[in-house]
Amino acid sequence: MRETITFVLNNRIEQVSNLPGDTTLLNWLRQRRRLTGSKEGCGEGDCGACTVVVARREAGGEMRWHPVNACIQFMGMLEGASVTTIEGIAPQGDGAPDLHPCQQVMVDHHGSQCGFCTPGFVMSLFAAWCNGDGLAADEIDTTLAGNLCRCTGYRPIVEAAAALTVRAIPPAYETSRRRREAELMDKIAHDETVVLGDGRRRFIAPAQKEAFAQAYAGSPGATIVAGATDVGLWVTKQNRHLPDMIWTGRVAGFDKVAKSGVHWRVGPAVTHAAAMTALAEGRPDLAEVMRRFGSVQVRASGTVCGNIANGSPIGDLPPMLIALAAEVELSGVASNRQMPLQDFFIDYGKQDRQEGEFVSAILVPRAPAPQFRAYKISKRFDQDISAVMGAFNLSVSNGRITDARIAFGGMAATPKRAAMAEAALIGSQLELASFTAAAAALAEDFTPITDMRASADYRRQVAANLMLKYGMDLTGTPVPRLTGSGGDLAPGQLRETV
């Protein structure tokens, strides 16, 4: 066991010890290292002003550069990784330009006004540039959805991004930067458990399953942390002190999405970004909801299992996964059990998880679900928590509905199936009238509340209308989705319907 974390910062090895386990990367950068280019705009991972790039090796060994909200990243999560901040991207070496291309395009296109959000935008572009994706015309809005700008109206920033050509062969200064980065990461790699703490608050980062189990057995009241996109806010927003945190993110094998019988088995440290490809295959609606889920930064850190474990009444994934008949697996020191996901959510803030247990996998059926549809309703399209999230999945045989799985988020204290509406549909003909009848039945399934996201009236109305919309989608009169990002939705492209 080590009591020092080791990582790479702007291509130099850093060793840090004797810090509270809940110290965030942003506070450390700004206060301890006086690297003040990364800004705090919200402290909850919603504005992107603190975006830095964290490089890690993927399960397959290749390097990936993740944009990360430093304000909710715990220091211990950096063990073995390489962090690049806005101060670290200017090209080095003889003859190298003064600014990195990701910086220069922002100057050339008047992409900054007050400048406070600018480092975050540059770093989001830098991550995309390093990875060689996310900069096509129809990808830029998504790449930048996690960065808020209040001055420019975004047009010049989008043009800057579009001008940023991703070269097949990176310039020499970048090749050497990456080579050095990889060398340093290889040099510091190890598989001992690392503990960062100050004697009161510990962050434990095991690298092996056995070590993880041992750590949890030794501290069964510990908070299991995956991406910290929720737990991070407990610290920054609620000033909660978590005596012990145990991190899943470094445990070998925890980051795997694997075929397991009829299921995809999604491990406890699989991020939304990593899960998207497998889960969204053949399910375009799931892909679109996940594209709108948080932001690139949030999806790069947040995990599927964490999203289930925290039991949000809205969480966009649970309704979709319930509609797809997913199962959840819970593991403890000596136990292992599995249940339908819908049964995991008991009440607001209460899940069927015992002390010492953690969500060790989500099992999602791989079978195609041609009738699966999902509709996310929020005030803002991108990076917004849903007012109502509806997920629908029917089995149809010879024009008759034989099975129905319908789940809503935002309509009850937990993500919940619409049992009465399902019952109304099962046995009915696949025709619009069946859905109209089922929509009325939703009133018996849900008694939603009024909050800052929506009124109870709107929630009821829109849930019923989504049932109708689903019916229209399935019966040959689909309504065009307005959910495309601004760049690809021109007036002439709006398809007509009846």
Next chain:
Amino acid sequence: MNEQRIGGDIRTRRAHDSAHKHVAGSAVYVDDITTPEDTLVVLIGQSPHAHAAITAMDLAEVAAADGVVAVLTHKDIPGTNDCSPVYGDDPILADGEVSYVGQAVFAIVAETMGAARDALPLANISYDERPAILTIDAAMKAGSWLGPSATMESGTPDTALAGAAHTLSGRIEIGGQEHFYLEGQAALAVPGEDRDVTVYCSTQHPSEIQHKVADCLDVPNHAVTVETRRMGGAFGGKESQGNLPAVLSALAARVTGRPAKTVYDRDDDFMLTGKRHDFRIDYSVGFADDGRIEAVIFEQAMRCGMSWDLSEAIAARAMCHADNAYHIPHMRVISHRCKTHTQSNTAFRGFGGPQGMVGIERVVDEVAHHLGLDPLVVRQRNFYPHKFTANGGKGRTPYGQVVEDCVLQDIVGELATTAGYAARRAEIDAFNSRNQVIRRGIALTPVKFGISFNTTFLNQAGALVHVYTDGSVHLNHGGTEMGQGLNTKVAQVVAHEFQVDFDAVKITATTTGKVPNTSATAASSGTDLNGMAAQAAARTIKARMRTHLAEQHQCSPDSVTFTHGRVRAGGAVMSFAEAVKSCYLGRVSLSSTGFYATPKIHWDKQRSRGRPFFYFAYGAAVTEVAVDLLTGENRILRTDILHDVGRSLNPAIDIGQIEGGFVQGAGWLTTEELVWDDAGRLRTHAPSTYKVPACADRPAIFNVSLFEDGENIEDTIHKSKAVGEPPLMLAISVLMAQSHALESVGDAYPMLDAPATPERLCLAARRLGGPGISLGGS
């Protein structure tokens, strides 16, 4: 001799002076300033109640907590317990009573923010809750006003209304808006010798901070220096709201003798600071068959919150923009300033103008609907006369100012053509008749916005220019940089005067030690005022140089020229630096102040009459939207803008202001919804719950052009026009386009309130008889 135009001259697309630092992360904001080791942090303890008496306050445990150095209450204030901009009604720290949830009650001064946050819940304060008035409706019912209501009147509105061929009346409610500057409020105070203090502050108004700090500490103004290099956005939210963190930092520094910093985190910023006023506007309109509006009576009720702040001037601007672009012969505008137990609402880009303008645009839209006319036709029939047709009294506003510079006929005509308005409207109407769920809408709305502070004396500015012996120039002025490019434009003006490269002009932090007694950088007037003051300073220096060089080279001072980096005197040609050196050796002062006061303006606030504005800025926008009637989801498909900035000093910066203003205005009218609960607690206090536009929310097609024939008829800096605020109101076209989309649903006028969230649009569509499930009882 090589004669290039100077780099970064006026009228060029010179990049923001700090662009390089912005992208490098090296631009310094208040929280980035390197501070001495012993710097303390200040955290505010806030009221949990909307209205209550404080019956007991025991902070002993807070004071005894680890890392806490001091706990401040109103009793620690040596001078005046007030941080208000005008009326003396904003306590720094509550004294006996709290008037909103979030109000500052005490302040913890600690070694670290962690220590301060840990100590916060140890406060033991007893409150005796009182009834709270939270909304406009409640305030109007209870007669809870900050002061008497005001009336502006022209013609005989009652008679005209009674005699009109058609009349309508209605109400629109318009929500407030949080500034959401990315950099929260921030101030750092460093104590000096005597009882001096230097305050580094993210503020639009360093002079006011200086005054409030001096009053709080009971020292003369000369003991306080306030410096602002740049803000990470402001939008009006740092005109008065920077006072509290600055004063608290200075007070903490006084009490402890150590530097102290107050930086609001996002939640505290939402809870503590004022926002754009929400409005409830009742209207009655009388009009003719052709859509000509004879008379309008508006009753504007605005939620001011618990104190005045800048609400009186904001109310005046709302009244002065209740006509927008329309010459309405008979008009009455009544303004109620509601006092509520909520944050004290404050300046926000447009300063009441946007709300006033939404009122009249709604009226015009409803008139057009009633008559079955294209709203654009009704708008055009009611415009103020064009500048070449204006004659005595013909185009007089309800407050008595003659509109002499109207160019809306030109702008709207050109825009309607380039945007293909008429054909698109026809195509959209056809589309809507064929489509059940997705409806589209289009609207063209104009903006006429008055430029100058309504409060006449604020229209003054100073500058200080030094020329050093190497020919480099030090520029300082009273304006502050919040991202709008003010420093860039003023430096362009000075570079142009001396005919030196932009890079030869050093932009320096705004400080009360160099230019005193300044006004806030606000009312879009930053460049108009400070550009003129800096030009005056440069011209003073140039005049002295001319005199000296004329003597040296045996020519008349008038014949000495500064062009393209060269100075010519008699037969001599020299570089600017050589000319400067010669002046220095000739013992000529190479430093000067400059001053400017806007001419022609006056305002009688008692009678709501006068000429408050030096000139008007004009623009127009066409926006097309799509709305899903089943869900209320919507998108801006396309926006075309043509805007008049006079003769632009910097087209790139001006277009940036127009685009950014439009998107910010669109956010205000669509997704940005502030929600308070029944106990007066703001429930939307972070970006997770308060939704400003994200990248994909900008119009899918966004065409922005400057009006090419634009030229200020008044003598402004190089004939340019102010651009900070006016473009925000171009976004009213979004709300009107949504209204158009919903008009296709049924016969009734949609009566949309703002913000038109998906919820409002969906429920309005149901109300109008659109598609969807009928829920019966609800």
